Amino acid sequence: MTAHLILDQLICAYDRRQVLSIEGLGIRAGEVTALVGPNGAGKSTLLRTLAGQLSPASGEVRLQGVDLSRFAIRERARRIAYLPADAQPAWPLLARRIVELGRHPFLKPLTGSSAEDRKAVDRAMQQTETAHLGDRPFNELSSGERARLLLARAMATQASTLLLDEPGAALDPRHQLKIMELMASEAKSGACVVFAGHSLPLVSRFSDRVIVIDAGRIVADGPPEDALGPQTLEQVFGLDAPGGVAPVGWDLA
Numbered sequence: 001m002t003a004h005l006i007l008d009q010l011i012c013a014y015d016r017r018q019v020l021s022i023e024g025l026g027i028r029a030g031e032v033t034a035l036v037g038p039n040g041a042g043k044s045t046l047l048r049t050l051a052g053q054l055s056p057a058s059g060e061v062r063l064q065g066v067d068l069s070r071f072a073i074r075e076r077a078r079r080i081a082y083l084p085a086d087a088q089p090a091w092p093l094l095a096r097r098i099v100e101l102g103r104h105p106f107l108k109p110l111t112g113s114s115a116e117d118r119k120a121v122d123r124a125m126q127q128t129e130t131a132h133l134g135d136r137p138f139n140e141l142s143s144g145e146r147a148r149l150l151l152a153r154a155m156a157t158q159a160s161t162l163l164l165d166e167p168g169a170a171l172d173p174r175h176q177l178k179i180m181e182l183m184a185s186e187a188k189s190g191a192c193v194v195f196a197g198h199s200l201p202l203v204s205r206f207s208d209r210v211i212v213i214d215a216g217r218i219v220a221d222g223p224p225e226d227a228l229g230p231q232t233l234e235q236v237f238g239l240d241a242p243g244g245v246a247p248v249g250w251d252l253a
């Protein structure tokens with residue numbers, strides 16, 4: 001099966017300072033792929049590049065066989081839903097309006113949102129347990145509530161590619177588990193789900209594949225039990241974990 005996303009001789013840089021180099025990589029649809037690594041390793045840079053928000057210094061990213069830079073912005077936005085790590089806009093909009101922004105790539109000029117748009121927004125708010133927040137001003141919500149709404153905005157697009165940068169960072173344990181289950185179920189329905197996260201027990205339980213990035217390079221890649229072995233944990237994270245990572249052991253009550 002051809003990979004959904006293909007990275008070819010990719011180099012990413014900020015102001016000519018190279019921060020990421022990936023020779024070749026394919027990311028499949030139908031799987032949850034986790035990006036892990038220490039702070040500053042290059043995970044957000046990779047997600048930004050996969051989302052088309054950052055142009056590679058060289059090399060290319062192909063989405064379903066087509067160079068990402070060839071997509072019109074609107075078409076790319078229909079296919080890729082991207083949740084940045086630092087997405088905490090303090091717009092004084094009602095929360096539901098924020099989620100509706102996820103339907104923006106589908107809106108036709110001069111017509112309002114369609115029944116399909118409203119259904120997608122309802123569904124995303126239900127999936128993220130944010131329906132009760134819809135009428136509240138977004139900027140008055142807690143950071144976890146805002147994070148769930150921004151995730152709902154990404155879900156509302158119903159894109160076949162979900163790129164989520166630390167989606168659980170501000171969430172309580174129950175909602176962390178919920179969104180991991182949500183990502184797994186989206187992948188099961190055929191989406192290509194890529195996320196960056198620091199909770200190795202959650203990553204270990206819910207990812208089909210783990211890509212470990214250190215100092216801008218892939219240093220391990222495989223199922224969690226292989227990619228997060230004791231040697232990698234020691235070399236990359238400076239952790240003494242002879243047994244590897246124990247997957248998170250709790251469930252929703």
Ligand SMILES: Nc1ncnc2c1ncn2[C@@H]1O[C@H](COP(=O)(O)OP(=O)(O)OP(=O)(O)O)[C@@H](O)[C@H]1O
Nearest residue numbers: 014015019037038039040041042043044045046085
């Ligand atoms: N906008 C920017 N301008 C210049 N350098 C940047 C910018 N964003 C990130 N960097 C640098 O690029 C490197 C990779 O950063 P990146 O944000 O991709 O790391 P990360 O793995 O996501 O880290 P974290 O776990 O802390 O979120 C770091 O050295 C960082 O300082």
